[in-house]
Each structure stands twice: as C-alpha cells, then as structure tokens.
Amino acid sequence: MKVTINDIAKAANVAKSTVSKVLNDAPSISEATKAKVRAVMREMNYEPSSLATRLAKQKGYNVGLVIDLSRKSDFLNASFYDIIGGVESVIGPLDYELTIGNIEHVGRERFVSRFVLGRKVDGLIMDNSILTPELARELNELNFPYISIGEIPGVAPLCWVDINNRRGAAMLASHLFTRGYRNPAFIGGERGDPMFEARVAGFRDALAAVESARDRANKPGFKPRERAAAAGALREEEIKAAARQKEKAAEAGPFMASGTVLPGYANEANGRRLVRELLALPSVPDAIICMSNLVAFGALEELREQGVSIPDEMGVATFDNRPLAPFTTPPLTCLDMDTFALGAAAGEMLMAQINGLETAPSGRRRWVEPELVVRRSTEKKAT
Amino acid sequence: MKVTINDIAKAANVAKSTVSKVLNDAPSISEATKAKVRAVMREMNYEPSSLATRLAKQKGYNVGLVIDLSRKSDFLNASFYDIIGGVESVIGPLDYELTIGNIEHVGRERFVSRFVLGRKVDGLIMDNSILTPELARELNELNFPYISIGEIPGVAPLCWVDINNRRGAAMLASHLFTRGYRNPAFIGGERGDPMFEARVAGFRDALAAVESARDRANKPGFKPRERAAAAGALREEEIKAAARQKEKAAEAGPFMASGTVLPGYANEANGRRLVRELLALPSVPDAIICMSNLVAFGALEELREQGVSIPDEMGVATFDNRPLAPFTTPPLTCLDMDTFALGAAAGEMLMAQINGLETAPSGRRRWVEPELVVRRSTEKKAT
C-alpha cells in the first residue's frame, strides 16, 4: 500500500541508509546514485513518513499554539486568523508545523506533561491569559522554549511579543491634543489587566508631556523635546504636538486635562454607562479614548442620544480597527494593530529559541507598533 | 534527561512490554503490577512519547485543517476561531490533534504528498476554495478521509458540511413577506460561487411559494401548505407566511415580486453601486437581501444618502450576524450562522470516516441551519 524507505532501497538496489542519505542530500553520496535513487522515489511516489523521521531525529518540527476556547476574547477572536497566519508565515518555510491545542480539554495541570514531556511540540506559543506565572516558572525549569502573546510583567526570564499598548495610548491622546481637544478621558478596561494598565500609562505619558509643555511655556530656555521625551516614550510628532499645544494653551486659556480614567469591563453597555458618568463630571471631558470597539460603539450611541455632537463637542477615538471602527457613524479614529506581524514576531522568537540562537536579554521581548488611523470621529473644526 | 518506557521498565522491574500494557490499561495485567508500574511512572514524571506511539500504532491521531492564508475570505476570517473551536470540541476528547496547514507554502501539487502520503494526518478538513474537484478525486482514489467545509456540487462521493444557505435565503425572503414587503431583491455575490447560487435558489424558493399562494388565492380547495412545500424546502412558519401573504395580496392589490438578483463581488462599494442600480429600476424593490455584511453596510449608506428611509420605504436584511449587523443604523435583520456547529459537524463526520464507521450516503453531508435574527432594518410599519 504505502511505500517506505525499504521499498525504495530494494527498487534502487541500494541500502536503506543510502536512501536516507539521499533524502537528506548528504554530500558523501555521489551525484549518480542520488539521481538514480531520486528517480525511483519519484516513480514510486515516495514520501517519507514524517512520524518516523521525527522520532529518529528526536525533533518534533512542530510548535503548539495553545488557546483557551472556552474564553472568548474579542481581540483574539477577531485576529486569530491573522495571528495564525503570521506564525505560519515564519515557521512554515522552516518546515515546522503548527498544532492547535485547546487547554479546555487538556486541563491546566496535565497540560505541561502532555505537550512538553510528551514531546508533541518543540515550542509553545500562548497568550497571557493562559501563561500563568506558575506555568512560566515550570517551563523555565524544564528549559522549554515558549513565547507569550501579551506581556507578563514580573516573571523574569520570559519571552513575549505584544502590541505596544503604552505607545499606542500615547499616540491616541497626542492625536487628540493635536486636533485641539484639551481634556481627554479614557474609558473601559479592567484594573489589573496588563493591557489596560499599559494603555492608561500611555495615556498619562501624553498628558504629562502636554502639561510639561504648558508649564514651561513662558520660561526661558524651554526645550519641549527633552521635556517630553523625559516624560514618556514619545515620538517626534507627538512632541511637536505638545509644543503646538503649548501655543494653543496660551491663546485658549488654562489647560485643564484632568486625565479622567473610568475602568469597566469592555462592552457596549459599559461604553454607554461610562459616557453618562463622564457627562456628569464637574469638568466634562471634550474627548474620549475607548478601550475597545464595543466600548466605543456604546459611547457613540449614548452621545448621540444625549445630543452631544461628534466630533465637535466630543472627540472619540478607540483601540482596534476591527471589527467596527470603519463602519460607525461617524467612523472612528483608531489604532490599528498589525496582528499578523504579532504572530510573525512570536514565530520568529520561538524559532530563535528552539534553534538555540541565544537571545540577548534585549531580544527577549518584541513590540509591534500600532498605527494611527484618523477618521471623522476626531475631526474637530479648527478653533 | 527525558524518561522513556525503558526507564520505567527497569525501575519497576518489569518488561517494557508490560509497561506498555499498563499504559494501555490491558486487562491481562494484574491490578497489583498496574498499581506498581503506575506508581513508578508518576514518581518519575513519565509521559509516553506521542511520536513513538503513533509510529508504532501506525496512526497519526492528527487531523489537518488546511487553509489558504493568502486568500482573505471575510467569512472564514471572522469565523475561523469558532470553526477551530468546533472541530477541536469533537476531536480533542478523542485525543486527536489539530494541525493547521497553510496551502500557500506547501503548494497545491505537493500538498497531497506531504500531508497524505507523508502520513502527517489521518484526515483533512478544508474549505471548498481549496478542495478542487481534482483534489477530491485524488483523495478519493487514495481512499483518504476528508471533509469539505462548504458544499461542492458535482463531485460524487464527497463529504461536506455547510450552512444551509438555500434555506437561509428562503427564511430571509419569507420574513420580508411576512413583514409586508412585497418586492424583495437580492444583491451581492458572484455567479458560479456555490454559496451565491444556493442563496439565490433559496430566494427563488420563497418567491415561488408566495406567488403560488397568490395565484391560488381565490380558487376553491386551495391548500397553501402542500403548494408551498412543493415549491421548495420551506418550513412551516414560512408556509404560514405565504398563506398570510395571500390575504395581504387580496387587500393590497396585485403582488409584484420581480425577484431581481444583482450579483457583484461582495464589498461595500458594490453594495452602494447595486443599490443605485436597484433604485433606477422600473419597478423599484421595497426590500433588499444582501450577500454579506459589507454589502449591507454599503447599501445602508447609499440608501441614507439617497434619502430612502429604512425600514419603511426599504427593508434591508443580510447574511451573517458578524461583524456588523448588530451595530449598523438601523441594526440589521440577519441570518446568524452557527460556525462553531459547522466546525463540530466537520469534526464528527471526519472522525466517523477515520474510524471506518461506514457513513450511509445520507450521512455524507450535513447542513447547519441558520437562525433568523430580526432587528429594526425590517420593521416596516403595519400597512
């Protein structure tokens, strides 16, 4: 039925070890026999058994992508295809396979044994909701290669890739300032969630940069660049924005960003609720940064119902381009995340680990930079 | 470093064949030795090598899900996570793994050899854009188990699972009639695409049922049920709808459904364009069924710009609930597809094939029934 290395050896009148060498293109085999053997292989439609190869080579050529199918993360859900695509794009050409593991059925405890000790895979990729600090420690002890999608602060020798959420939030806030908004708020997300914390931190970075610009506005020897750079990881455009904001502040009176942050599970209902809270504040913000598309959608709805005009009275910006940002009324200014690149980065780091390319400490984490997509929801008329 | 069956045998003072039997819980082994061996295994943290097991058993315990990452199907993209979840939910508990294969890197020709002859997997799941008739024939010849997601008309002994698109379209159209719309059109989709053809067929089923109801309206012995059932695969509610429509027709004058179908690649721009075409028709439809969310979104935009009120002057319904239907203005009536169930069905059929459960011809295809979700876009005021 199925043709094996022995069949080829017999048919080609050589030893099976010779066939094996031809398979691996060993330099010790003459071109003549190589050609002969290859001809036979082609003729008999031979394909080596990957199982046998992997057993003999003691290498799985397989990486595991572990997911928790019981938990429906909006983000993962929408970008899963892209992440897989990214991972595949780097491991595929290296002849590695991708197997999907569902932690739901395996169980958190038996998980390590099954995948790692059972040598099903040579490396693991998982998101930070699965990769608990304990699991990380266990894998570290076993010296087993793995990558986390999403940062995990605290666990020491850990490799991760993540969207640069902190910079992203700063970009969003800075964009709002550039557009003339003066008091942005941040809504949605849960305390303790690393992604939320990173974004809030970025939000504060931008506020600090702008405030610092204002404070120094009239002092001699003011250097907005250095100031802003010191306040957080800001880019040149953002620093320029801060400088411009400085001038605006002079014209438009005191700068009042209160930096309101209202957490809440990121769904539509909370988007609405948090906007109501915002509108009841003593100093009502004039712009909102939303944790997710759903929050933003809820916010948009509520603002419409309350008769608040977007973008003139209130600017709205959000994280993620998908699935809704281009399709709301008005379309939402947002941060587009390159999730394919995220997957590819994870794949690359994992391959580097597996193949023992010792990663310098700096190479142990990789940020994928988000991209600002400007749409009508923040197109404030020039004031 | 890693502990194997030999280590266990030595440590437990038994033959390795005995250990193997314990591993497989063979009845011939005494409880005493089982307990002893198991204790040793636990102590030594032993986990059998899946590679070795699979080689020895000559079974891969692995199914391949083949995708074409270069092609971005909106549908697959959005539901990929769910489909995977569905597949996993049935194969996981059976100790099968899921490996993702990207046909982009493998190449269409070398694909069969790699996956099938290379015995990487025991079965294949792929969508109908990958599973060409030639490939199907090849797999049939090899007697290799595979399932197509999405029907492929024509290829004889082929297993597939699919959303019941024909019934879905009929449900949508029938819903429109029930709501008092009288001349629905269908826009978007490409001729030759099985999904498009199936939906158009369902659309016509519903038209035929209603027309038949009208034709017989005043004749004695009219039996709407039998009539409608004969016209297409319609459900009871739909038949009732047809009957009600009959009465409406009597009050409201002649029934005029022209059954306009306007194909076009399913994107936003075509949604707009096709709506313009619709509005220029001699007999302008009063309702639209859209091939996809993007088409529907374009349609909504265009209608708004043209000042056509939804749902009063024009009803709009669409396929798919995701990603936009709940979030448009007005929210879209749609057909929600249970893609998790689709994946699960594919997994079940594949497992049945792999395990040689001879599937009766009737079991060779499985429809997943869509669900109608009614929203404001078709809430015509009672006339």
Added chain:
DNA sequence: TTGAAAGCGATACCAA
C-alpha cells in the same frame, strides 16, 4: 562512496 547494524520509543504477537 556505500552498506550493515544499532537505535529512536513505543506496540503487538507469541511463548513461557
């Protein structure tokens, strides 16, 4: 440059 034989880590059949 080629071949023979010993693994890789399990399973499975046949004796004991």
Added chain:
DNA sequence: TTGGTATCGCTTTCAA
C-alpha cells in the same frame, strides 16, 4: 499474567 522480540520507518555511527 508476564516477558522476549520483532516491528513501525527513518537516522546515524562505523566498517568496508
């Protein structure tokens, strides 16, 4: 109820 041994299909020394 257990143990010995061939086997799965390929790789990898080590001799020839």
